[in-house]
Structures are given as structure tokens and as C-alpha cells.
Amino acid sequence: MSSAVEQYVLAADRDNTVKTYAAALRNFEEVWKGLLPATADTVARYLAEHAETYRLSTLRLHLAALARWHADNGFADPTRSPLVHKVLRGIRAKHAVPQKRARPLQLDLLEGVSDWLLNAQASARKHGRRTELLRRSRDRALLLLLGFWRAFRSDELANMRIEEVEAQRGKGLTCRPRKTKTTGEGEDRAFHCPALSRLCPVEAYLDWIELSGLKTGPVFPGIDRWGRVSTSHMLSKAVLPLLRRILHEAGAEEAASYSSHSLRRGFANWASSNGWDLKELMEHVGWRDVNSALRYVDVSQDSLKSKFERGLAATVPTVPQVPEQTPTAAPVAERQVATIHLRLLLTKPGGSRRGTERAQKQIEFVHLAKFGVRQIDRDGKRFELQVPFHDRENLDDTLLELLDELYRVALACECMLEASLHEPATDRTWD
Structure with a gap:
């Protein structure tokens, strides 16, 4: 690659991205003593040995750095291996923890x-x-x-x-x-x-x-x-x-x-x-993403309590009618629908768009369409989904499975994916 081309390729990435990827590669090569180009088995072992050391988001970042290195140097990407994907999914199931949020200064x-x-x-x-x-x-x-x-x-x-x-x-x-x-x-x-x-x-x-x-x-x-x-x-x-x-x-x-x-x-x-x-x-x-803004704002418990009390005061209590005792079937969990915001970013090494459009269409028309997807920005990076569920555990399973599907599509199209799901009503995040 000529020096003129290289300077523009580097300029396409933010300084922090370049530094972060470089630090991840140093950790793989110099600290862990991994060899590049790497194999799928090596990458899977690297993930397993760092599962209790790094957060899931950090491990994904390290995988992105490895994927970028292999793509830039003309080698097959080991991070696309089904083995690596399965190990990452197992780490998420076993070690995922809620995101910590900064304590607000009053x-x-x-x-x-x-x-x-x-x-x-x-x-x-x-x-x-x-x-x-x-x-x-x-x-x-x-x-x-x-x-x-x-x-x-x-x-x-x-x-x-x-x-x-x-x-x-x-x-x-x-x-x-x-x-x-x-x-x-x-x-x-x-x-x-x-x-x-x-x-x-x-x-x-x-x-x-x-x-x-x-x-x-x-x-x-x-x-x-x-x-x-x-x-x-x-x-x-x-x-x-x-x-x-x-x-x-x-x-x-x-x-x-x-x-x-x-x-x-x-x-x-x-x-x-x-x-x-x-x-x-x-x-x-200066926030451009509504989800970023919402993560910084807490719902006041005092405000919620006053809304509860106003609702109670507006309700006239009545004497309940006691029905006859008749055998009933076991209650079935009521089907609910959660409004979920998806943030989606597909990229290719060097800024190429080849493959990203195909991945985007497959994600939107195959994997998101079943949730009544609605685009909420102009550049196709943020979507609103209506996700049915019976209980919170069922919702977790559905959303985590959706993330897996999205990462599989990205890997198949040789793209890198950054994706996170956020529920505004509860401020919960899945990534």
C-alpha cells in the first residue's frame, strides 16, 4: 500500500479506534504470546482464557482488532469461525453482567x-x-x-x-x-x-x-x-x-x-x-443518538411515586364481588410487547461498502422484519422493534438470539458489526 493511500485509510478511523486496536493486538501477541496470523482454535482459546478477565464488550473489541489485522494483511479471518462464535456466546451466557453506570454528581x-x-x-x-x-x-x-x-x-x-x-x-x-x-x-x-x-x-x-x-x-x-x-x-x-x-x-x-x-x-x-x-x-x-442520551438520565423514584398516588386517588374503591369457587386451569402468562431500540453499525476494513449493503438488507428484511421494524433515523443505524414476550427471561432469550443472528449475518458478509439493544422503558441494554 502506498504511503498516500495509507494515510487516508488511517484517517478513516478515529484516533481512539486505531490506538484501541493496536493495544488489543499487543495484548494478543506480546502479553498472551499469540501468533499472527491466528487460527480459529487459537482465537477460541484466547477468548476462553480471558473470559473472567475482560468484559464481553472488550472481548468483542479484541475480535474486531484481530479481524481487521487479518483482512488488512490478506489472511482468512479466524474470528468468523463457528467455534469462536459459540465460545463467545457461552461466555456471554456465563459471565455477562449488567453495565455499570457512573454515579451522578448532584x-x-x-x-x-x-x-x-x-x-x-x-x-x-x-x-x-x-x-x-x-x-x-x-x-x-x-x-x-x-x-x-x-x-x-x-x-x-x-x-x-x-x-x-x-x-x-x-x-x-x-x-x-x-x-x-x-x-x-x-x-x-x-x-x-x-x-x-x-x-x-x-x-x-x-x-x-x-x-x-x-x-x-x-x-x-x-x-x-x-x-x-x-x-x-x-x-x-x-x-x-x-x-x-x-x-x-x-x-x-x-x-x-x-x-x-x-x-x-x-x-x-x-x-x-x-x-x-x-x-x-x-x-x-452534543448527543446525536437518543439512546446515548437516555442512558445518562435516571427516572426519579419520587416522581414515579407521585404518579402512582395520583392514579390511586383518581380510582374510586368498590366492594369486590366474591365469585363462586370453580375449578380453573393454571393461569397462562399474558403475552406482552416490549419496545426495543436497536443501534446497528456495519463496517468493512478500509471503509469499503462492498458487502455492508447486502448484510444490511438481509438484517432488515429477514431478521428485523418479524418484529415490525421501524427505522428511526435517516442513515439506517437506529431502528425500533416491537418484541413479543411472556416473561423477562423469555425476552432476554429472544434478544440475545437476535444479536447472535445479526453477528452471523455480518460474519457471512465479511463485515464488522457493532450492535446494541436498549429498552427505554426499563433502561436495560443488551450487547
Whole structure:
């Protein structure tokens, strides 16, 4: 492959995808001592020996990396083997666990931490501790500005640049990041944040910029022990320990239970409970997939209880009529229907579409049609299914069998598949 072609092939994949695939291959070759090209038996053994170490989603990612390597290098893909497929299905049956979700950071805790950081800044300024003053000011801007009110991811926080931000006290802030997970290179997408009467992210940002004297470069750089501000970006993996350290020093309970997604999820729940509709929330945060947004929003138990009570109050109790005792047959489980959202992405190595259209048609017209499929986006990646079931165990079996069918179609068409099923009513996910 020529260097000119190779650079565009690499550009077709996101940086994170390239790095993740490379890490998966290193684990297979260097850590596990597997040989490439691999056989189906080798891949099956690799899965079996890592079944209790990695999550199912991680194992699938490793299989995708192996499939990509074999396709790119002209070898038969061992991950398509029925043996590999059966081992993966067995791992799912034996070791699958519910997805863990980040603990949301509540607004009252955010306000308490903000007050603590302001007091720490005042004390550092009074006693001439400039390094601490810089760090507390930066941390408060990070926590208030993009961490909570803008709900950015850790990589977006770390990579944000001053040149991308326009801010004015009392009015607001606009950020036009060069590239994020959902914003491609060259795409002009603006993220806005208004000035607020308290806990103002605009004030926190401008206070930090003025104190640091920064004109260009990363918004949130590292600061060494002598108070020297780095010209390099903070590493995205440094955001989580930084967040937990701030919470711990501010006296928050169970600080270690929070993650870098806690701010994002905390904002989503705050917005939802304060009357934001889903479209407003998605537009503000930058979500393009409704399922992604729904995973961040919890259903309030207090709200549900009030709905139950209103329903009870509207029902007039009546004296029940006692029927004559007659022998009856054993009750039959009532047939129910679950509304399920399917997220589907078919790809080929190098970005080719050959085979993906055939797989897409087979999936839609053979495997999804029996569930009254309805497309809910324009690019054919999200669908709504009506899945009949008698009990929850029966529903699990049906959906897991459907996923198996979809992966079999993708393998037969030499495609890579990313698929997940989500039930909005219960917020359950199958992948």
C-alpha cells in the first residue's frame, strides 16, 4: 500500500479506534504470546482464557482488532469461525453482567465543592501560595465550566484550547472545538454556555485565564510544584484522579465512587428534573443518538411515586364481588410487547461498502422484519422493534438470539458489526 493511500485509510478511523486496536493486538501477541496470523482454535482459546478477565464488550473489541489485522494483511479471518462464535456466546451466557453506570454528581455537592475551592483560593492568595492558587482556580473552572454545565468528556476537557473559546463576562461562552468524539475535523460545531447568577462557568473560566496569563494553548494544562504552567495538554486519563482528589479534599463522601462521567450524568439528571426536554438536552450536550442520551438520565423514584398516588386517588374503591369457587386451569402468562431500540453499525476494513449493503438488507428484511421494524433515523443505524414476550427471561432469550443472528449475518458478509439493544422503558441494554 502506498504511503498516500495509507494515510487516508488511517484517517478513516478515529484516533481512539486505531490506538484501541493496536493495544488489543499487543495484548494478543506480546502479553498472551499469540501468533499472527491466528487460527480459529487459537482465537477460541484466547477468548476462553480471558473470559473472567475482560468484559464481553472488550472481548468483542479484541475480535474486531484481530479481524481487521487479518483482512488488512490478506489472511482468512479466524474470528468468523463457528467455534469462536459459540465460545463467545457461552461466555456471554456465563459471565455477562449488567453495565455499570457512573454515579451522578448532584448540584448541592457541586456547590459545596465550588465554595471549598473558592475558600482555598482566598487562603492561598492571602499566604502567597501561588501554585495552590493556580491549581484551585484551574480546578474550579474545569469542574464548573465543562465538567458540569457543559457536560464534556474527559478527552474534550483535556484537549480544549484557548483559541477555540470566546467568553464575555455576564453574557456567555462559546467553544468551537477542532475535533471531538462526535465532531469531525473541519466541522464547525459550536457549544454554548450562558453566564449564570451563581456557580457561573463563564466567571470561573475568565478568572482562571486572567490569573494564569494564558493567551493561547490548552485551557487546562498541568501545573508543576513550582507553579510553572505547562504548554502541553493535560492527559485525558488525568481528569479522573484529579476529580476524585478535588472531591476528597473538599470532604465529599465516597469520593472514589465518582468517575469522569459523573459530571456529565449529573448535569443530564439535573436538566431532566428541571423540565428540559430530550431534544434540548441532546442539543446542549452534543448527543446525536437518543439512546446515548437516555442512558445518562435516571427516572426519579419520587416522581414515579407521585404518579402512582395520583392514579390511586383518581380510582374510586368498590366492594369486590366474591365469585363462586370453580375449578380453573393454571393461569397462562399474558403475552406482552416490549419496545426495543436497536443501534446497528456495519463496517468493512478500509471503509469499503462492498458487502455492508447486502448484510444490511438481509438484517432488515429477514431478521428485523418479524418484529415490525421501524427505522428511526435517516442513515439506517437506529431502528425500533416491537418484541413479543411472556416473561423477562423469555425476552432476554429472544434478544440475545437476535444479536447472535445479526453477528452471523455480518460474519457471512465479511463485515464488522457493532450492535446494541436498549429498552427505554426499563433502561436495560443488551450487547
